[in-house]
Amino acid sequence: MDPMTTRAIRGATSLASDDKAHLHERTKELVTAMLEANNLGTDAAISVFFTCTPDIVSDFPAAAAREMGFADVPLMCAVEMAVPGALPLAVRVMMHAELDVPRAEVRHVYLHEAVRLRRDIAQ
Ligand SMILES: C=C(O[C@@H]1C=C(C(=O)O)C=C[C@H]1O)C(=O)O
Numbered sequence: 001m002d003p004m005t006t007r008a009i010r011g012a013t014s015l016a017s018d019d020k021a022h023l024h025e026r027t028k029e030l031v032t033a034m035l036e037a038n039n040l041g042t043d044a045a046i047s048v049f050f051t052c053t054p055d056i057v058s059d060f061p062a063a064a065a066r067e068m069g070f071a072d073v074p075l076m077c078a079v080e081m082a083v084p085g086a087l088p089l090a091v092r093v094m095m096h097a098e099l100d101v102p103r104a105e106v107r108h109v110y111l112h113e114a115v116r117l118r119r120d121i122a123q
Helices: 020-037 061-066 112-116
Strands: 005-014 045-052 075-079 090-099
Touching (some): 005 112
Parallel strands (some): 045 075
């Protein structure tokens, strides 16, 4: 087995509407899928950075992550670039975590309408 290395895992999802409960549900679904795809528990996480498109104001996705075991993991939220024509109601994640695989084997996760963002790297 390779020694543990800090790797970055990307993820993204989309909402049907900007509703707080729905944001929490989709955020937890995404973060859980990112952990499971890479055989990780929350203890492997170093930091998690979220962006939301400017049309999401119902809550911070970090609040949802904190409810699922990231209480002592540094979290951050920011607004994604407002590029004209970009996918609306999108939540993006950049998670840094301890993994024992080469970078090319890190599994990135895109769910719901966000699958069309990066067909090149989504599993
Ligand atoms: C295409 C995406 O959206 C945007 C473009 C990115 C990129 O080109 O790598 C990364 C994040 C976003 O700013 C994505 O989330 O993958």
